[in-house]
Amino acid sequence: MPLVRVRRRSRTRKYGVPIAMALVVLAALYIISASMGLHRTASQLLTAGTLAQRVNAAAPAQDPASLGYRGDPQVALGLPFETLAIQTTLGPAEAWLVPEPFKPGAPQPHMAALYVHGIAGAREDGYRFLPLLHEAGLPALLISYRNDDNAPASPDGRFGFGLTEWPDLEAAVLALRDRGYGEVMIVADSMGGAILGQFMARSPEASRVSAIAVDSPALEFSAVLEHMARNMGLPLPSVVARSTLLLLRVTQTSDLAEASVTGRYAGFYGPLFLAHGSADRVVPVATSRHLLRLRAASDTAETTVGLLTGADHLQSHAENPEAFANAFRQFLTMTRKP
Secondary structure, three states, X not given: OOOOOOOOOOHHHHHHHHXXXXXXXXXXXXXXXXXXXXXXXXXXXXXXXXXXXXXXXXXXXXXXXXXXXXXOHHHHHOOOOEEEEEEEOOEEEEEEEEOOOOOOOOOOOXXXXXXXXXOOXXXXXXXXXXXXXXHOOOOEEEEOOOOOOOOOOOOOOEOOOOOOOXXXXXXXXXXXXXXXXXXXXXXXXXXHHHHHHHHHHXXXXXXXXXXXXXXXXXXXXXXXXXXXXXXXXXXXXXXXXXXXXXXXXXXXXXXXXXXXXXXXXXXXXXXXXXXXXXXXXXXXXXXXXXXXXXXXXXXXXXXXXXXXXXXXXXXXXXXXXXHHHHHHHHHXXXXXXX
């Protein structure tokens, strides 16, 4: 009688599939849980009232060049100014117009500067730039936009990372046009960079922008999400960020996947100044480095001034005021017509 061999299933085959399925389930549960946690953090960032309470709780700075300082241009820097009401689609938003230095018989400059602050910031954050703009003979408009204390609230009370705020910047550009300024230099930082990018992509007035200066610009919302995930110590930060972005599509009014403006800056042919610190805990410096590489590889290289530092968010000026001022002055020389 022939022997019959009984083939036993190996332990690998017996337990391999269930173990793999369990790992997949655990990974899915982790991604869901981590995404919900990141979603809560991102929602707080995008909720104007929540973030404003946190910012207002901090002690006000005494140095006008420091973030958190509050006071008008006359009090802060001894510069005369005019308060304007910019007519936005939601209602009037307050702005300060600091005129160019008075020179008897000098014609009005053709270009004015316009400052756009970041998320939960204020007009006063532009004081890092204002003395240098004044020194260069430029008038400067420091604006408020929706959800600021001096501007109307949006219907949902949320920041849109530029997707909803750019019409307020457009209204400010039109206000300068009505005052005879045909060209605009826009200075923006943090989420102000996202607002400017959307304005450049969507507004018919974008052609009026002849020069751009940005500090720690938030160019890609998806990259900011991933940076947040890394800072929270979450494994698989890119996967969690992509999953969170899907959740935000359901809970936010705007599709934040569209908050991507690197290409607009890369294709801008005018002078561009960019400062960013490698220790930035809010906006990843990698996005700015990528933009600088894109411009260096194109015919906009000679019109680009990049200042990469080791500073935290919007702190490149504080780390080395002299280097910051020298780089910005170099940019300003590029903006002068021959």
